[in-house]
Amino acid sequence: MDFPHLAGWAALVVTLGAIIFGAGRRLGREEGAQLRRRGEAGLESALYLRGLHFLLADEPDKAIEEFVKFVRINSETVEIHLSLGKLFRARGEVGRAIRIHQTLIARPNLSDEHRIAALHALAEDYRQGGFVDRAVDAFRQVLNVAPDHRAALAGLQAMHENEGRWDMALEMLKRLEAVTGIPDPRREAHIRVRMGLEAQQPPSQGVGDEGAMEQFRAGIRVFPGCVEARRLLGESLLGLGRTREAIDIFEALKQTRPSHFFLLMDPLRRAYERAGDEEGFYRSMNGSLTALASSARLVIQWALLLEQKGRPEEAVEVLRIGMAHHPRSLAIVSPLLVLLERQNRTGEALEIARRRMEDQLSVQPAFQCSRCGFKSQDIYWKCPQCHQWDTMEPL
Ligand SMILES: [Zn+2]
16 A cells, blocks of 8 residues: 555544444443444444454455444544545545545534634645645635634645745745744745746846845845855846945855855856956965865865866866865866876876776675675675675675
8 A cells, every 4th residue: 555545544543443332332331222323332332343354354445334324323423534535635536535624614613713724635636636726726715714714824834935926925825934933035035036027027128127036135144154145146236237236146166055155166167257357366265165065065176167267287286286185086087187197197097097986896896795785894604794704705
């Protein structure tokens, strides 16, 4: 049985069990008073146990049949309908789930709590079935009655995101954050990025639109490590000729998210160029090599750019520094060997390749257990993992 269904089944089984247990207790108290009810309870127990039996035998279709019979004779109990509806939805039988939940909602004497639960379940049915407008409508109905309903807020938020209705997605996110007390700055930043891009939409206005830039700024405020918000704001500033501000926006990523700094290397280079400060860019890059913002990707990009600019010796030096900082990165070694070869420094290249090869081999396992796959550098006559004798083969 699929794992996602297990939760649905568990909820149903527990609900049904609780109902039967409750009925049994009532009967115990009112001994002999309600024989008809006792007969029903007996039938319920039998159906329940048969359902459970099929469930454990991994025959969910037969189990559902038994549980549906149960619902027919115990039609008053709302929880069973909710559990069964959820189960149908989990199995992809959205039509049946919708019918169950619609029937529930149509009941005149339904409590507020149950009505909200059924409406929310119906919204989830619609969402899964791809009926977007109906799902949105049902989520809104839930929120009309229960404005703080977390699942409905989260559901509606996700739907607005999927539809690209970014302003509404943001509104729902704010409401959700207020209810849960848990902020989601990365989500907000990216929603703001999308809102900014939309504000730029008419190409006539394009880059430099004030409303768009305000959204990018808001994105950076809420999540200073947002690469996209920085990139787009910086590009807008460049478009307006405000190069120094653009440089500051890009450079700040070194502190706020050093691991991703390499992604802004290209716009940063253009910004320094526009500012007529190419040396500033060299200083910035060389400074990043040994700083927090250093990453194998940054090292490689910077070295390739240096080579393009006709500075191959510096490119080799950058890769050597990078190799010392990222000793496990093979990605740096490959362009280094290429560069050395181009400069006819074959001896150096061979020496580096040989040393890297030895490093690799020293951490590579030499034996593997043919039973359980355990790997090690030394041979064990009894596998430490599966405890079989003499199963290790050389790799
Ligand atoms: Zn083993």
